[in-house]
Amino acid sequence: xxxxxxxxxLKKSRPCEASLDMxxxxxxALQENPFTGPIAAxxxxxxxxxxxAATLAKKIGDRVAEWRSDAGPIDGFEIGCGTGISxxxxxxxxxxxxxxxIDSAGEMLDQARTNLADYxxxxxxxxxxxxxxxALRALPDAxxxxxxxxxxxxxxxxxxxxxxxxxxxxxxxxxxIFVNGDRYAMDDLAAHLADTQAVVRDWFKIFTKMNRLDLxxxxxxxxxxxxSPQHIMYFEPALEQLRAAGFAPVTVEFRDGxxxxxxxxxxxA
Numbered sequence: 001x002x003x004x005x006x007x008x009x010l011k012k013s014r015p016c017e018a019s020l021d022m023x024x025x026x027x028x029a030l031q032e033n034p035f036t037g038p039i040a041a042x043x044x045x046x047x048x049x050x051x052x053a054a055t056l057a058k059k060i061g062d063r064v065a066e067w068r069s070d071a072g073p074i075d076g077f078e079i080g081c082g083t084g085i086s087x088x089x090x091x092x093x094x095x096x097x098x099x100x101x102i103d104s105a106g107e108m109l110d111q112a113r114t115n116l117a118d119y120x121x122x123x124x125x126x127x128x129x130x131x132x133x134x135a136l137r138a139l140p141d142a143x144x145x146x147x148x149x150x151x152x153x154x155x156x157x158x159x160x161x162x163x164x165x166x167x168x169x170x171x172x173x174x175x176x177i178f179v180n181g182d183r184y185a186m187d188d189l190a191a192h193l194a195d196t197q198a199v200v201r202d203w204f205k206i207f208t209k210m211n212r213l214d215l216x217x218x219x220x221x222x223x224x225x226x227x228s229p230q231h232i233m234y235f236e237p238a239l240e241q242l243r244a245a246g247f248a249p250v251t252v253e254f255r256d257g258x259x260x261x262x263x264x265x266x267x268x269a
Contacts, residue, residue, distance in 0.1 A: 097146075104130060145172075
């Protein structure tokens with residue numbers, strides 16, 4: 001190829017290379033913290049994408065309300081509070097609950113602070129920007145009555161998730177509970193694949209109707225991270241992980257597809 005032709009070909013390739021670099025950068029950011037940028041700014045779309053997110057938030061609130069209802073004021077900790085959907089459910093379900101809610105995504109935490117400003121002003125919730133493991137390790141042994149989470153734990157790499165589970169067990173008081181609403185993958189691989197394909201088809205319908213295929217791209221990248229070997233949280237191994245940490249009993253209180261509510265009790269008083 002002659003030099004001028006080679007230069008012309010290189011010039012033509014640069015926009016594609018720039019586009020590829022942008023996509024790699026975007027994917028890297030989503031892998032480091034999947035709840036950044038457009039996903040964080042427009043997180044309310046989750047209500048359409050996953051109606052069970054609100055269902056599980058309410059069930060978390062109900063479960064917290066039922067736990068030792070005559071015990072007096074209880075001290076709770078929430079992992080991955082996001083915009084405050086499950087935070088609100090827990091606080092509104094139990095008037096004597098005080099909650100520390102953490103999230104590593106500052107943009108989502110800002111929305112939670114706005115959404116629950118009255119609760120924060122009343123001293124019932126404190127928001128902290130931190131990753132789960134760092135925040136848990138800063139807590140003393142056996143100081144929390146309840147730990148809750150909703151669609152957060154499955155985002156962690158498996159080794160990190162295992163460490164988080166052990167820390168949750170450590171910080172709970174004897175008799176305390178961990179209530180987790182989350183995406184627990186099906187152990188039957190064929191069934192799980194079929195469920196995931198159905199979810200993606202629904203997402204295409206939702207985002208096409210919204211004319212927001214750009215936002216769909218970010219959610220698809222996030223789903224691919226969830227489904228990757230280092231992240232995917234299979235049902236039975238995840239329950240066994242809780243038992244290995246010392247929780248007993250571990251109870252599945254709701255399951256619809258992959259959307260699941262699990263309660264794990266720290267044995268004791």
